[in-house]
Amino acid sequence: MTEGAAVAALDLQSRPRLAPGVRLKYDTARECWVVLAPERVLMPDETALEVLQRLDGTKTVDALVAELVTAYEADRDEILADVTELLNGLLEKRVLAL
Amino acid sequence: MNAPRNYGSKLPPPMAVLLELTHRCPLQCPYCSNPLQMDQVKGELSTVEWKSVLAQAAKLGVLQVHFSGGEPTVRQDLAELIRHAREVGLYTNLITSGVAANKARLDEMAAAGLDHVQLSIQDSDAATAEKIGNYAGAQEKKLAFAKWVREAGLPLTINAVVNRRNIDRVGEMIDLAVSLDAARVEIANVQYYGWALKNLEALMPRFDQFEASIATVEAARERLKGKIVIDYVVPDYYARVPKACMNGWGQRFMNITPAGKVLPCHAAETIPNLHFDSVRERPLAEIWAKSSAFEAFRGTDWMPEPCKSCDQREIDWGGCRCQAMALTGSAAEADPACGLSPFHAKLRGMAEAASHAAAPDFQYRRITPRAVTSVGEKKSDSPEPVVG
Numbered sequence: 001m002t003e004g005a006a007v008a009a010l011d012l013q014s015r016p017r018l019a020p021g022v023r024l025k026y027d028t029a030r031e032c033w034v035v036l037a038p039e040r041v042l043m044p045d046e047t048a049l050e051v052l053q054r055l056d057g058t059k060t061v062d063a064l065v066a067e068l069v070t071a072y073e074a075d076r077d078e079i080l081a082d083v084t085e086l087l088n089g090l091l092e093k094r095v096l097a098l
Numbered sequence: 099m100n101a102p103r104n105y106g107s108k109l110p111p112p113m114a115v116l117l118e119l120t121h122r123c124p125l126q127c128p129y130c131s132n133p134l135q136m137d138q139v140k141g142e143l144s145t146v147e148w149k150s151v152l153a154q155a156a157k158l159g160v161l162q163v164h165f166s167g168g169e170p171t172v173r174q175d176l177a178e179l180i181r182h183a184r185e186v187g188l189y190t191n192l193i194t195s196g197v198a199a200n201k202a203r204l205d206e207m208a209a210a211g212l213d214h215v216q217l218s219i220q221d222s223d224a225a226t227a228e229k230i231g232n233y234a235g236a237q238e239k240k241l242a243f244a245k246w247v248r249e250a251g252l253p254l255t256i257n258a259v260v261n262r263r264n265i266d267r268v269g270e271m272i273d274l275a276v277s278l279d280a281a282r283v284e285i286a287n288v289q290y291y292g293w294a295l296k297n298l299e300a301l302m303p304r305f306d307q308f309e310a311s312i313a314t315v316e317a318a319r320e321r322l323k324g325k326i327v328i329d330y331v332v333p334d335y336y337a338r339v340p341k342a343c344m345n346g347w348g349q350r351f352m353n354i355t356p357a358g359k360v361l362p363c364h365a366a367e368t369i370p371n372l373h374f375d376s377v378r379e380r381p382l383a384e385i386w387a388k389s390s391a392f393e394a395f396r397g398t399d400w401m402p403e404p405c406k407s408c409d410q411r412e413i414d415w416g417g418c419r420c421q422a423m424a425l426t427g428s429a430a431e432a433d434p435a436c437g438l439s440p441f442h443a444k445l446r447g448m449a450e451a452a453s454h455a456a457a458p459d460f461q462y463r464r465i466t467p468r469a470v471t472s473v474g475e476k477k478s479d480s481p482e483p484v485v486g
Contacts, residue, residue, distance in 0.1 A: 019281070021214040021253030023189065029111050029159030036189040038214040038255055038282060041113055041161055094281045094327050 010061065010098065016087055017057030019097040024052055037095055051086060055096070061087065109387055111159025113350045116166050116193075116364065117148065119176070120356050123169035125195050125231035126462035127220065129259055129294035129301055131364050132168065136465045137356040145175040147377065149182045151354060154382040156186035160352075163188045168356070171199035177206040184211035191216060193257070196243030197236050204243070208250040215247045216255045216284070222270035226263055232462050244278040255282040260311065261301035262457060268311045272318045276326055283326055285315065287333035291365050291424045293463045300460050302452040308336050335449035339410070340417025340433035347419060348392035352382075360385045362392050365420040369429045395419050400430060404438040 010016070018024060022037045033049050035042035044052055050071075054064055061083065068079050090096040121136035143151070152163065163183050170176055171194055183190045192207065193216045199207075217240060221227035224237035247254045256275035260268060268285055275283035287308075288294045288301050303311075315330045322328070334341065344351045344363045353361040358377040361367065367374070372391040386392065394400065398411050405416045416422075417433020425434045425448075426441045434441035 019253065020251060021281075023213070025161075025187070027159070027161065034161060036161060036213075038191065038216075038253060039284075092324055092327075 010084065010087055010091060012060065012062040012065075014061050014098050015057055015059060016055055016061065016091070016096045016098055018052070018055065019094050022095050035095060037093075042095065047082070048086060051083060110349070112155075112352050112386055113160065114162040114164065115151075115155045115160050115352045115354060116164040117151070117170075118167055118353065118355050118364070119143075119148070119165060119170045119173045119179075120168040121465060122172045123167055123195065123463075124172075124197050125169070125220075125233050125236065126464055127231050127259070127293075128297040128460040128462055129261065129288045130463040131289070131292065132463065133365070133367050134292055134296075135367075136168075138465070141357040142173075143356065143358045143377070145178060147358065148175075148179050151358075151377050151382060152179065152183045152188065153186050154377075155352075156183075156188050158383045158386060161189055162191060164191045164193055166193040169195050169198050171203065177203070177210040180207055180212050181210035189213050194218070194243075195231070195236070196240040197233065199243070201242075201246045204246045205250055208252055212252060214253050214255065216257050217244055217247065218257045218259070219271065219274065220259070221264040222267050222274045223264070230261075230263060230460070232460070241278070244280070248279045253282075254278065254280040255284060256280045257284045257286070259286055259288055260303070261288050262303040262307065262453060263301075265303040265307050265311050269314045269318060272315070272322070272326070272328060276322065280326060282329065284329045284331070285311075286329075286331035289334070289365075289418075289421075291368055291420045293461075295424055296461050298448070299452045299455045300457050302335065302449055303333070304453040305336055305450070307453075308333060333449075334418070334421060334433070334435035335445055337435045338437040340414045340435040342414045343418035343421075343433070346396070346412075346415035347394075348386075348396035349415075352386065360389065360391075362395070363418075363420065366391065368420050369423045395429070402430060402432070404436070405432050408438070 022035060024033065024035055027034045033044055035044060035052070051064070054067060065076065065080050065083055068074070068083065069076050072079070087096060091098070118132070120139065120142055121132055122139060155163065165176065165179065170192065180190050190212050191214045192212055196217045219227060219240055220230040227237050228234055244254060256278060258271045271285065272283055290298060294301060315328055319328050348362045351363070353364045354377065355361065359374045360377060360382070361374055366372065372394060374391050375385045375389045377385070401411060401416055405411050417435055419429045421435065422431040422433050423429040425445060431441065432439040434445040436442060
């Protein structure tokens with residue numbers, strides 16, 4: 001296998017969490033939530049924040065999607081597609097880890 | 099110069115502050131970002147003074163603090179300052195050469211709440227690395243330090259400054275960062291002012307070397323996707339558009355010198371006739387809002403053409419003021435890295451001439467009588483939207 005294969009792929013049983021060195025914090029000066037990471041500050045929108053706040057390292061993607069389907073009374077496939085895209089993007093940026 | 103500034107009705111708070119805790123450093127890298135005239139140890143801010151700076155910064159809205167230098171670990175109160183920074187709510191980043199602290203001290207910093215470590219390397223090849231830093235045995239110490247960082251559970255970024263001596267090994271430097279279990283590697287071409295400008299011919303890579311390095315970085319990004327984040331800062335001399343230096347002068351970032359002077363960027367003292375306020379004389383919030391040095395190039399009102407009417411003016415903010423000063427003689431000129439600058443051809447010509455000249459010996463960075471470091475180039479502190 002190549003080096004790239006060392007990267008765990010996201011699936012329904014993955015339990016994503018904030019990567020080491022990454023913190024989610026409410027910023028009182030700007031009155032918004034911020035993700036503090038090495039050399040960067042991310043400002044999550046409402047949906048991203050909703051997802052990040054639900055991740056505790058024990059919750060599976062499957063359970064997360066189920067929660068969101070209930071909370072938003074939305075179509076599961078649609079939520080799963082959106083969540084997968086968001087999580088993969090944050091994994092690639094090393095904001096999340098598995 | 100007294101017209102209302104064009105940055106909106108309310109000045110946003112700074113995102114980050116970099117503390118040059120000291121200018122002392124065991125390394126003597128010839129591209130050091132510290133000024134030619136460095137602060138002496140007796141003038142350094144005390145522990146109590148730095149703690150006050152940290153508290154004031156947090157209150158002002160700063161989110162991240164970078165502990166830098168010189169070599170910040172030569173300050174014996176570093177763990178105490180890290181602990182205080184965490185107590186007031188700041189994200190803490192250590193920018194270090196890794197040669198001046200043992201494992202016990204690193205563990206003490208981790209216990210104090212350090213969030214992240216940036217470790218500089220001068221090359222993947224030990225002999226060249228130690229020639230650049232003028233410090234025998236540095237590489238072995240750095241590799242050990244990287245191991246301790248990961249053992250302490252801290253995330254690691256490797257910073258590598260590239261120049262004509264090492265740019266052909268960009269791939270090896272990335273591989274070294276992977277082997278050290280870094281989550282991120284920052285490869286930055288030298289920025290030419292201060293020490294680096296004195297060493298222009300000794301450091302400038304050829305254009306073909308630069309092009310090859312880009313190809314190497316792009317291939318590595320693809321190969322190592324999800325495994326390591328690779329940031330590459332390209333050399334201004336071979337660019338056509340300027341960088342948004344500091345994300346705009348006085349808009350996101352403050353740099354504080356060992357003696358407490360507050361600068362809009364680490365090289366700002368190369369610009370004559372600017373007055374820099376000190377945290378010993380004025381509250382930090384007042385300096386951010388009112389210091390004449392911060393006001394001088396904040397926003398877009400100071401801009402001459404070609405910046406003034408350019409649709410990129412609030413994207414690149416005119417580029418780097420210090421580079422404009424060094425190469426055009428005026429800090430209010432457009433950054434000559436910009437293809438629209440009348441000095442752009444001169445800049446490229448300097449790079450071509452320097453990179454094809456025989457490489458002279460380094461003029462090493464030193465405080466009289468002896469001396470110091472390199473830290474990596476500073477990165478953007480721009481907030482990025484996360485779209486869910």
